[in-house]
Amino acid sequence: MKKRMNGLRKRKALVGYGFIAPWLIGFGVFCLFPVVYSLIFSFSEIKDPTTFSFKMVGFKNYLDAFLVDTEFLPTFLQSIGDTAINLVLILFFSFFIAIIINRKIRFRGFFRMVFFLPVILGTGFILDQILGENLQEQSITLVRELLLSEDIVRTMPAEFLEMIQELLNRITVVLWNSGVQILLFLTGLQGISPSIYEAARVDAAGEWEQFWLITLPLMAPMILLTVVYTLVSGFTNSSNEVLEYILEIAFEKNQLELSSAMGWVYFLFIILFVGLTFLAMRKPIERASDR
Numbered sequence: 001m002k003k004r005m006n007g008l009r010k011r012k013a014l015v016g017y018g019f020i021a022p023w024l025i026g027f028g029v030f031c032l033f034p035v036v037y038s039l040i041f042s043f044s045e046i047k048d049p050t051t052f053s054f055k056m057v058g059f060k061n062y063l064d065a066f067l068v069d070t071e072f073l074p075t076f077l078q079s080i081g082d083t084a085i086n087l088v089l090i091l092f093f094s095f096f097i098a099i100i101i102n103r104k105i106r107f108r109g110f111f112r113m114v115f116f117l118p119v120i121l122g123t124g125f126i127l128d129q130i131l132g133e134n135l136q137e138q139s140i141t142l143v144r145e146l147l148l149s150e151d152i153v154r155t156m157p158a159e160f161l162e163m164i165q166e167l168l169n170r171i172t173v174v175l176w177n178s179g180v181q182i183l184l185f186l187t188g189l190q191g192i193s194p195s196i197y198e199a200a201r202v203d204a205a206g207e208w209e210q211f212w213l214i215t216l217p218l219m220a221p222m223i224l225l226t227v228v229y230t231l232v233s234g235f236t237n238s239s240n241e242v243l244e245y246i247l248e249i250a251f252e253k254n255q256l257e258l259s260s261a262m263g264w265v266y267f268l269f270i271i272l273f274v275g276l277t278f279l280a281m282r283k284p285i286e287r288a289s290d291r
Contacts, residue, residue, distance in 0.1 A: 042260035054257075061261035071245060072262055079242040080269075083234040086173060090230055091223075094178040098185035099215075177233070181226050188222030189215070220284035227277055235270050242266055 037052075042061055044054035065072050192215065200210050236243070246266070250259035 038260040038263060041257050042264050045257055057257075061257045062265065064258055065262050065265060069249075069258070069262075072242075075241050075245050076266070076269075079235070079240055083231065085170070086177070086234055087227065087230050089170065089174045090178050090181055091226060093174055094181035094226070095185050095223075097178070098182050098189055101182075102186055102189045177230075180233075181230060184222055184226045184229070185219070188219050192218050217284065217287060220281060220287070224277065224281040224285060227281070228274055231274060231277065232270070235266075235273075 041054065043056055043058060045057045045060075046052060046054045196214055196218075197210055200214060205213070234240070242262075243266075246259050246262045249255050249262065
């Protein structure tokens with residue numbers, strides 16, 4: 001029996017490796033070389049930009065990123081705070097919407113399409129070229145202009161107006177970036193056997209007890225997947241302030257060594273954040289797998 005289970009696990013592992021093989025090949029061919037060179041540049045000083053000749057300077061660039069550059073650390077912390085807030089809001093909103101549209105309601109397919117539509121529009125290259133700007137930023141501006149007319153703006157105190165604008169911006173970002181998460185949660189909800197809920201109802205369990213004792217524990221693996229996806233998507237978004245600043249340092253100020261150090265600091269932080277998420281979710285996932 002154990003040999004059969006080990007053989008089944010090996011076959012599943014081979015299938016998994018087959019799915020990620022195209023990405024591994026693409027990374028090795030197109031990305032491995034620049035990644036290695038960026039790591040080397042982060043510990044060096046480029047002497048000749050035309051030939052990329054350099055000399056090693058140790059951790060100088062990393063120290064400069066935190067101690068000399070006055071904008072990197074505030075931008076870095078601001079990005080972390082924004083991503084964390086968006087993560088919590090997106091998870092709660094997408095989970096709530098997934099539970100609703102998983103029920104037998106009218107026009108369920110239409111609502112699924114509406115919530116996933118921003119994913120299709122936001123990733124379309126042709127649409128981006130037509131608009132010429134970030135579609136999400138245009139949506140934020142449009143929502144703010146529709147809800148805040150000039151007459152309202154004139155009567156509002158500056159502090160209150162700023163708070164309202166920040167709230168509208170946040171709501172728009174959450175709505176715009178919840179499509180994939182809703183589908184992931186919906187997939188997890190549909191994977192839970194209805195017989196489990198039927199048995200719970202026989203035991204006089206209400207909707208609230210079913211959610212806390214059945215739905216939420218069994219959704220732990222999908223919650224982890226959604227958290228990791230949202231974190232990576234938020235930290236690597238093209239409109240992320242840290243990435244924009246790193247690109248500015250590299251290509252506008254021509255400080256490739258400093259930008260490489262900043263990029264590796266940012267990358268290691270993302271890896272650490274994702275690793276802590278896996279550790280925090282390990283026990284709930286183990287309990288879900290035992291059920």
